[in-house]
Amino acid sequence: MIKRLKRFAEWLVRTQIWSSIFRQGWPDTERNRILTTINTLVFHLHPIKVKSHGIKVKYTFCLGGISFFLFIVETITGVLLMFYYRPTVEYAYQDMKDLEFAVTFGLFLRNMHRWAAHGMVLTVIIHMCRVFYTGSYKPPREYNWCVGVSLLVLTLLLSFTGYLLPWDQLAYWAVTVGTNMAKATPVLGAEGPFHVLSEMTDICFYLRGSVDISENTLLRFYVLHCIALPLAAVGLMGIHFWRVRKDGGISGPL
Amino acid sequence: MSRVSRHFKNLLKEISFFLFITMDKSTLGPIHYVWFAAVGSALAVVIVVLCIKEYAREWKHHQAIARRLQIKAVEEKIKTLESELPSVNEETRAKHEDRLRMMKMIRAQALAMPVKIQQIQVDSLKRVDRCTTCHTGIEDVNMNAHENPYKGHPGKYLQWHDIEKFGCTICHEGQGLSTDYMHAAHKPLRGLDRPWQKAVLSRYLIQSSCGKCHLDKEVPFAPLLSKGRDVIEKAGCSGCHKIRLYESQEKVGPSLDLLGSKVNRAWLLRWLSEPREYDPSAGLIRPRMPKFNLSKEQILALEAFLMASRNDAALKEPVEGGDPEAGALLFRESRCVTCHLVEGKGGYLGPELAGITSKVSKKWLYSYIKDTHFFQPRTKMPQFNFTEKQMSDIVEYLCEELQGEELEIPEDFENVPDSDKNSGEMVNNGKKIFMDYGCTGCHAKTGIDQGRIAPDIIGLGSRDEEGLEWGNVHGIDKYTGNWVFARLKDPILLDKKAKMPVFPFTEDEMAAATVALLSDTMEDIPSQYIVSATNRNNYPDLPGEFGKLVDKYRCRSCHVVYGDGGWVSMHPLDGEGSEVRKEWLRGYFTLPYTLRPILAERMVNLKMSDSEIDLLVNFFGSVMVLNSIPVEEYTFKEEEIAKGKSLFDKYGCISCHIMGKGGGYVGPPLTTVGDRLTTGWIYEYIKNPRYYETWSLQPDYGFSAEDARALTAYLASCKEVKKDIRISQGK
Numbered sequence: 001m002i003k004r005l006k007r008f009a010e011w012l013v014r015t016q017i018w019s020s021i022f023r024q025g026w027p028d029t030e031r032n033r034i035l036t037t038i039n040t041l042v043f044h045l046h047p048i049k050v051k052s053h054g055i056k057v058k059y060t061f062c063l064g065g066i067s068f069f070l071f072i073v074e075t076i077t078g079v080l081l082m083f084y085y086r087p088t089v090e091y092a093y094q095d096m097k098d099l100e101f102a103v104t105f106g107l108f109l110r111n112m113h114r115w116a117a118h119g120m121v122l123t124v125i126i127h128m129c130r131v132f133y134t135g136s137y138k139p140p141r142e143y144n145w146c147v148g149v150s151l152l153v154l155t156l157l158l159s160f161t162g163y164l165l166p167w168d169q170l171a172y173w174a175v176t177v178g179t180n181m182a183k184a185t186p187v188l189g190a191e192g193p194f195h196v197l198s199e200m201t202d203i204c205f206y207l208r209g210s211v212d213i214s215e216n217t218l219l220r221f222y223v224l225h226c227i228a229l230p231l232a233a234v235g236l237m238g239i240h241f242w243r244v245r246k247d248g249g250i251s252g253p254l
Numbered sequence: 255m256s257r258v259s260r261h262f263k264n265l266l267k268e269i270s271f272f273l274f275i276t277m278d279k280s281t282l283g284p285i286h287y288v289w290f291a292a293v294g295s296a297l298a299v300v301i302v303v304l305c306i307k308e309y310a311r312e313w314k315h316h317q318a319i320a321r322r323l324q325i326k327a328v329e330e331k332i333k334t335l336e337s338e339l340p341s342v343n344e345e346t347r348a349k350h351e352d353r354l355r356m357m358k359m360i361r362a363q364a365l366a367m368p369v370k371i372q373q374i375q376v377d378s379l380k381r382v383d384r385c386t387t388c389h390t391g392i393e394d395v396n397m398n399a400h401e402n403p404y405k406g407h408p409g410k411y412l413q414w415h416d417i418e419k420f421g422c423t424i425c426h427e428g429q430g431l432s433t434d435y436m437h438a439a440h441k442p443l444r445g446l447d448r449p450w451q452k453a454v455l456s457r458y459l460i461q462s463s464c465g466k467c468h469l470d471k472e473v474p475f476a477p478l479l480s481k482g483r484d485v486i487e488k489a490g491c492s493g494c495h496k497i498r499l500y501e502s503q504e505k506v507g508p509s510l511d512l513l514g515s516k517v518n519r520a521w522l523l524r525w526l527s528e529p530r531e532y533d534p535s536a537g538l539i540r541p542r543m544p545k546f547n548l549s550k551e552q553i554l555a556l557e558a559f560l561m562a563s564r565n566d567a568a569l570k571e572p573v574e575g576g577d578p579e580a581g582a583l584l585f586r587e588s589r590c591v592t593c594h595l596v597e598g599k600g601g602y603l604g605p606e607l608a609g610i611t612s613k614v615s616k617k618w619l620y621s622y623i624k625d626t627h628f629f630q631p632r633t634k635m636p637q638f639n640f641t642e643k644q645m646s647d648i649v650e651y652l653c654e655e656l657q658g659e660e661l662e663i664p665e666d667f668e669n670v671p672d673s674d675k676n677s678g679e680m681v682n683n684g685k686k687i688f689m690d691y692g693c694t695g696c697h698a699k700t701g702i703d704q705g706r707i708a709p710d711i712i713g714l715g716s717r718d719e720e721g722l723e724w725g726n727v728h729g730i731d732k733y734t735g736n737w738v739f740a741r742l743k744d745p746i747l748l749d750k751k752a753k754m755p756v757f758p759f760t761e762d763e764m765a766a767a768t769v770a771l772l773s774d775t776m777e778d779i780p781s782q783y784i785v786s787a788t789n790r791n792n793y794p795d796l797p798g799e800f801g802k803l804v805d806k807y808r809c810r811s812c813h814v815v816y817g818d819g820g821w822v823s824m825h826p827l828d829g830e831g832s833e834v835r836k837e838w839l840r841g842y843f844t845l846p847y848t849l850r851p852i853l854a855e856r857m858v859n860l861k862m863s864d865s866e867i868d869l870l871v872n873f874f875g876s877v878m879v880l881n882s883i884p885v886e887e888y889t890f891k892e893e894e895i896a897k898g899k900s901l902f903d904k905y906g907c908i909s910c911h912i913m914g915k916g917g918g919y920v921g922p923p924l925t926t927v928g929d930r931l932t933t934g935w936i937y938e939y940i941k942n943p944r945y946y947e948t949w950s951l952q953p954d955y956g957f958s959a960e961d962a963r964a965l966t967a968y969l970a971s972c973k974e975v976k977k978d979i980r981i982s983q984g985k
Contacts, residue, residue, distance in 0.1 A: 104308065108308065
């Protein structure tokens, strides 16, 4: 059985399709393993060699990895949900109900998207705690800590903007309360300290696109949730992973 | 066995190796295989459970049961039909077989019915309802005996409201898009993490939904809603609040101009501190005045302000020689109790007359009857055409028979010096309180017009309970309806600073008013759904001589005239000229009598002059007519009269109507109906009773034109003097 698998692998790497895509042989020699890491877009973020303690689960609990995995789950389920969802006052709630009750596996999709979102917020925060308690934010990793904090903020914003999209009572009032906080911003908010702007020009108005939560808010949050924030998160994640490697590897003292 | 397990282990090892491609084989300890196997199995289980849950939806179960019930019922019918088949005779055999075939077709249909989500989409109401996915038999009257959700809809509501045009949630509310019990919001389930603004309405609250489209005061089959609308109208809520359907309602209270000349001080102080003391039989409108939360100082200031408005020169001394016995006769003849209460009995439009002398003086009574509309320009009371002697008689009667004890100034106010009341500061204070507490909502006062002082309650049904002020109320369900009820019951409870007074409603009336207020949901209902018989703003003030008479005699206090009025009688006078004969109308205006002995309210004897009666009778006959009823009287043959009489007996008309000696009291007596009604009206009314009077109790027998004509002939012949009837000979 194993011999047969091996023979299959040997044949596979010789085919034109394989060799045109991967440009190196089966990663069972030192050289091929190095080439695999260097030649592959996704893998080249990783170091060529990992210290053996680096893959000990107890060392990092794989929290960053789980966060990234959940982000991928969010992306896939999110794209599928976008097929059924229209961000208008008339249809948003109806489409959500359609997903729950008429679309096959729609409820599963919604729930998965929701629980993965909750999970992501949780793992990102625990990830931050782990980094803090193991002192991994110290130089030369201080820049990556800042990128990580930005990613935490993006995660929370993604969660918050997604909250409005069902357009039900909970969504409406939660976002009303949430965006009301922006009014208390110093200088920029209409009700904050040192306020200079009116209710029609302050930061809360730009967030909502209107004085109250309305169709404009829904569209704004939809675009932020589906395009702007995920793109920003992907960019920052790229930097984050790259810097993990450049700043001295996944774990361990420098 | 061990070889197999070793082989399996190796296989796992290899797969793991492929997956963790960059790892060295040596780093994978046995613990990793266990983890891998456990996570993999858990995932597989989750996927299986997911598929099962996705397939076994709650509604499929309900549809299966419903189908079984339906098929069972049909099969029973088939069985009985088949067993009867040999015994039926030749004539009905073909019919019987047809029925059998039909039943078999229904069975085949039921068997072939696909299991699927049912949906009613009503674009004009912007609703998509999937309720019928579980409530499959809702339109099937044969399913009425079953439990929900297999039950048929009770009553005839679905016959009146085609389910394809209305859907379900326009009346019942709830979440029409959902297909399981919990998410369809059958129960309010407040306090959960996803609260529903609109849960399925209870069987009482559902009447508020009728009010979305039915804009009339009387809504058939919705007694709570009708009562609530009545309460809102009579309590005059629209004086302070803007309320849908009542935007243009008049102030319900009397004008307070010249109050100083009308009432005595002791009465006013008592009235302001506790209006219900005046009439202990607390209930709706008796008295209508609510109790305000006023302090002693405020009451005194208010009293000073109100008593300052006086014109004693306008009051006239009654002429000498009033005879209380003649007055008593006149009091009964004029049917004063149609509007006024006497010791708690009578109508509700006017104030209680028992004990009237403890409130007003004899001089005032006389002057008021003499010149009613000078003292109260917008009162519902007509200007009676009494002679001065008659007025004096009535005043004498009121002062003697309905005398009240002399009122004393209430204890708390005894020590307040009388001279204070005219000080300018007090009067100004009083004016401020008068405006602050919205007295102008119900009472007119010259020089003060401030519009509605309380918040609009438009769209109360769509208000969110989160946005309402709940104050210190605990232990009740925080739902908009409860808020309205609590607010009516005790406004201070919810909001310490509330200015709203406590109205003398019973709890039933509060609940009914709440239902009526919740019916305004601000929903955009298309005009084809709206049911409204009267356009209330058609003719606010009628023009010409007729208009003057309607104003003088305040016809609209009781009757609907051109879409306005009607506090006592439901029947609009707009088509009266086509209904009754001129001669009868003339007699009725001169000496009104009761048409329906069962009713307490009767037409008031207004003592109109002959010229006024002429004008009214001519106007009714030429203007207030229905185009659908012919002006010409029908002529009948003798046979038709005889046939009509037999029909009259056959249908048992006598159980509701009086004819000759006996009969029922539900409908008006028909003994001399030929004198009263026109033949055209009788015919049309018998043919289609509810076309002209939607609330009519008269059953619709579906008479043919011939039968209706015969009955009309018979009824037209029922006259006091039979010589009048025109019988065409021959032809």
